[in-house]
Each structure stands twice: as C-alpha cells, then as structure tokens.
Amino acid sequence: MKQVAIALIAIFGLVAVAMAAQGPEVISIDKVKKAMAPIEFQHHKHQERVEGKCTTCHHTEKEGETALKACSECHAAAAAEAPSYKDAMHKRCQGCHKEQNASGKSAPVKCNECHKK
Ligand code: HEC
Numbered sequence: 001m002k003q004v005a006i007a008l009i010a011i012f013g014l015v016a017v018a019m020a021a022q023g024p025e026v027i028s029i030d031k032v033k034k035a036m037a038p039i040e041f042q043h044h045k046h047q048e049r050v051e052g053k054c055t056t057c058h059h060t061e062k063e064g065e066t067a068l069k070a071c072s073e074c075h076a077a078a079a080a081e082a083p084s085y086k087d088a089m090h091k092r093c094q095g096c097h098k099e100q101n102a103s104g105k106s107a108p109v110k111c112n113e114c115h116k117k
Pocket residue numbers: 020021022023024027029031041043046047050052053054055056057058068069070071072073
C-alpha cells in the first residue's frame with residue numbers, strides 16, 4: 001500500500017510539473033495596452049496547433065527546454081536589439097494567421113478580431 005501511495009504521489013508530481021511547464025492555458029495579453037483592448041490568447045490551443053513545437057513562438061529557447069521566458073523579458077517597449085513588444089506580436093501572430101488562412105483556415109487578421117472589447 002505504502003509503495004502504491006508513493007508511486008501515485010510521484011506520478012501526480014510529474015504531471016504537475018508537466019502542466020506548469022505548459023504555461024497558462026489562456027493569457028490575456030496586455031503588456032502594452034494603450035489604444036487597443038487586450039487579446040484573449042488561447043495558449044494551449046496554439047500549442048496543439050504547432051504540435052508542441054514551442055519554439056515557433058518561443059524562438060530563443062531550444063526545443064525541449066522547460067523554463068521558457070516571457071516574450072516581454074526581451075521585447076520591451078523600446079528595446080535596442082529586439083523589435084518592440086507590439087511589433088513582435090503582430091509579426092509572429094498575424095504572420096502565421098495569414099499563412100494559415102491561405103490554406104483555408106479562418107484565423108483572425110482584422111484588428112477587432114484580436115483586440116476585442
Ligand atoms: C503561438 C505562440 C506560442 C506558442 C506556440 C507557445 N507559446 Fe508559450 N507563450 C506565448 C505568449 C505570447 C506568452 C506570453 C508571454 C508574454 O506576454 O511575454 C507565452 C507564455 C508562456 C509561458 C509563461 C512565461 C512567463 O514567465 O510568463 C510559458 C511557461 C510558456 N509560454 C510555455 C510554452 C510551452 C511549453 C509551449 C510549447 C508546448 C509554448 N509556450 C508554446 C506564445 C506561445
């Protein structure tokens with residue numbers, strides 16, 4: 001019994017670590033938020049869409065790394081080396097959406113489809 005209990009605790013522990021590493025399920029992206037409404041970003045749905053290839057967005061990490069940095073750590077309002085947070089988001093998000101739509105998907109590309117009130 002004791003061994004079973006310990007084994008179960010170990011399994012739940014691993015699952016918890018794996019879930020934490022996925023980051024939040026939904027992220028309200030509001031780092032800049034001046035003129036536009038924040039974006040309700042389905043983080044986990046997008047992880048499925050890239051078939052777990054985190055580096056599609058987390059481009060400075062190696063595939064399989066678990067401690068992923070927030071984009072905002074490098075993409076600040078007026079960062080010297082990296083594009084601004086807004087430009088980085090527009091490029092990565094809209095870039096893929098346009099590609100996807102060219103192959104029949106309907107990902108948001110209009111302003112108010114992402115910046116919902
Ligand atoms: C479609 C783009 C995209 C994909 C794919 C993606 N993420 Fe993210 N992730 C984001 C964005 C955007 C944020 C919010 C970061 C910010 O605002 O600075 C984020 C935040 C996170 C955070 C929180 C970072 C922090 O410190 O706040 C973790 C952890 C994370 N992602 C893990 C993952 C993992 C693991 C995968 C792959 C299984 C993944 N992400 C795939 C876009 C993505």
